[in-house]
Structure formats: C-alpha cells, structure tokens
Amino acid sequence: MGFDRPTAMGAGWRPGSVPRVDGPPESLRPWLDEPGSLTRRLRALAGDAFGVELQHQHWQRPWPTEAVRLGASTRHAAWVREVQLCRGQTPLVAARSVIPASSLRGPLRRLRRLGRQPLGQLLFGRYPVTRGVIDIAPVQPDSSLARRLARGRATPAWARRSVFRVAGRPLLVTEVFLPALIHALATGERP
Numbered sequence: 001m002g003f004d005r006p007t008a009m010g011a012g013w014r015p016g017s018v019p020r021v022d023g024p025p026e027s028l029r030p031w032l033d034e035p036g037s038l039t040r041r042l043r044a045l046a047g048d049a050f051g052v053e054l055q056h057q058h059w060q061r062p063w064p065t066e067a068v069r070l071g072a073s074t075r076h077a078a079w080v081r082e083v084q085l086c087r088g089q090t091p092l093v094a095a096r097s098v099i100p101a102s103s104l105r106g107p108l109r110r111l112r113r114l115g116r117q118p119l120g121q122l123l124f125g126r127y128p129v130t131r132g133v134i135d136i137a138p139v140q141p142d143s144s145l146a147r148r149l150a151r152g153r154a155t156p157a158w159a160r161r162s163v164f165r166v167a168g169r170p171l172l173v174t175e176v177f178l179p180a181l182i183h184a185l186a187t188g189e190r191p
C-alpha cells in the first residue's frame with residue numbers, strides 16, 4: 001500500500017512515537033524526530049555544499065491523504081512546492097509542501113516566490129509557528145510520494161510529514177530522506 005490511499009492516516013503513516021517492528025535505521029531516527037529545522041541539520045552536515053533545488057511549484061489538488069491531514073478539500077487546488085535539499089549535486093532529502101490557498105496570506109504570502117530559499121528560513125524565522133504530530137513511514141515504491149519525490153530512489157527511503165501553522169494558517173510538509181543521506185549517516189557522518 002502506498003501513501004496516497006484515501007484513508008485518514010494512509011497505510012504506512014504512524015505518529016513518530018509509535019515504534020515500528022521494521023523501523024528506520026537508528027542513525028536516521030534523530031533526523032526523523034527533529035522538531036526544529038531540517039535545513040539547519042542539513043546545513044551542519046553539508047556545510048557550504050548545501051543547496052535547495054526547486055523541482056516544481058504549481059497549483060495542484062492535494063492527494064487524498066494530504067487533504068485529510070490538512071483538513072482541506074481535494075476539490076480545491078493548493079500551492080505545491082517540491083524541492084530537493086542537496087549536498088553539492090547529491091540530493092539528501094526531497095520535500096513536498098502543500099499550502100492551501102487560504103494560507104498564502106500574512107507571513108506566508110511570500111511563499112510562492114521563495115525559489116531556492118529554504119522554506120525552513122520562513123517557518124523557523126520571526127513568525128510564531130506551531131508544528132503538529134510528526135508522522136513517519138517507509139516510502140512505498142509504488143506510492144505517489146516515491147514517483148514524485150524519490151524518482152525510483154524510493155528503496156530504502158523513509159519519510160516524515162507534519163502540519164505547520166504560521167499565524168494559524170496550515171501547511172503540510174512531507175520530507176523524504178533519500179538513500180544518500182541514510183548511507184552517510186549509517187557510515188558515521190554526523191552534523
């Protein structure tokens with residue numbers, strides 16, 4: 001089963017506190033559980049080689065599980081931003097952020113023009129932001145997430161997602177931790 005089955009939590013999503021029998025690598029766990037900025041962790045690991053590659057940003061209807069998680073409708077398009085967070089030419093994390101049209105106001109009004117600036121700079125900047133439960137799941141090779149973000153690099157990869165609220169306005173951020181990062185951490189690299 002993939003991420004985008006129309007069920008409340010999707011086949012594989014579980015709150016991060018719920019242990020899985022076939023859980024993620026221990027070295028990845030602190031990254032999956034990171035309550036703060038992932039950009040900051042990646043910058044610490046990659047140094048000056050860190051960069052954001054914008055893959056897509058467009059109006060798109062949310063996937064069913066995204067709409068459920070956001071409390072939004074699949075009938076209304078949301079602003080979708082897909083990026084790769086890289087060390088040099090190597091993608092370490094792929095991210096998909098789904099922002100309902102009604103959230104693109106106030107502090108998030110600049111989000112459509114973010115370009116290669118990391119979203120985290122906006123979310124963990126000067127505005128009050130809250131973050132909901134962080135769901136964690138393995139990336140199923142046949143899922144929309146694997147097709148959109150992991151581009152065949154889905155195995156092995158793990159993902160997390162959570163809803164941020166900036167000035168009360170929600171956006172859903174899903175991050176796929178790609179094999180290059182999993183390998184770097186498994187071989188002892190630390191930020």
Ligand SMILES: C=C(O[C@@H]1C=C(C(=O)O)C=C[C@H]1O)C(=O)O
Binds near residue numbers: 095096097118
């Ligand atoms: C939410 C954050 O922003 C990161 C950067 C993103 C972007 O630039 O689109 C998306 C998800 C995150 O990996 C973060 O730094 O924690």
